[in-house]
Amino acid sequence: MSNVPPAQAIKAKDVDLQFDRDIFLRTMMRELSGTLEELVGVEEASGFISVVGARVGDQLNSEYKGALQLKHLDQGQVRDVLVDLKHRIKGEFYVIEETPEKIVFGNTACPFGDKVAGRKSLCMMTSNVFGRITAENGGYSKVRLDKTIAAGDPECRVTVFIKQSDAAEESAGREYFAEGDL
Numbered sequence: 001m002s003n004v005p006p007a008q009a010i011k012a013k014d015v016d017l018q019f020d021r022d023i024f025l026r027t028m029m030r031e032l033s034g035t036l037e038e039l040v041g042v043e044e045a046s047g048f049i050s051v052v053g054a055r056v057g058d059q060l061n062s063e064y065k066g067a068l069q070l071k072h073l074d075q076g077q078v079r080d081v082l083v084d085l086k087h088r089i090k091g092e093f094y095v096i097e098e099t100p101e102k103i104v105f106g107n108t109a110c111p112f113g114d115k116v117a118g119r120k121s122l123c124m125m126t127s128n129v130f131g132r133i134t135a136e137n138g139g140y141s142k143v144r145l146d147k148t149i150a151a152g153d154p155e156c157r158v159t160v161f162i163k164q165s166d167a168a169e170e171s172a173g174r175e176y177f178a179e180g181d182l
Helices: 021-040 042-068 075-088 120-138 166-170
Strands: 093-098 102-107 140-147 156-161 174-177
Touching: 021 042, 021 120, 042 075, 042 120, 075 093, 075 102, 075 120, 093 156, 120 140, 120 156, 120 174
Parallel strands: none
Antiparallel strands: 093 102, 102 156, 140 156, 140 174
16 A cells, blocks of 8 residues: 555645745746747847846946945946856856957856746846846947857856947947946
């Protein structure tokens, strides 16, 4: 005879499910972005996600500057903030290269985890958060998503141009400009 209780005796709270708020929110974002991509296409879905990313970027920029008690962040502080915020949300971003004109980031773990697979529009969160924070502190940025886990690459590579230059001009990517006074 089995020690397994009848199905009606098992309580939902006692079931071993790998499900928590984080998984729920990542799943919700995956399904939302997927629905948008199906309804309006990846490019238009990316536009909608960009609006959210810009707002999140502005909020995070304000929070970091407030916590650091600074009116503006210099290039090194922007670099550190971008890496720190991604680590806080379980990304594994690191600096590959840094010059006065650009910062190139690598990443081995997406904050959306496995939920990002096939959802390229979700990468607009990174583009817009990085772009808004960089532009609001230096006046300009252009973000190029060179490789993304969402597109099936083994890791991400993100180039953030910090200054308008020939290289930035010739590069594909999304441009961002400061909205406030510097």
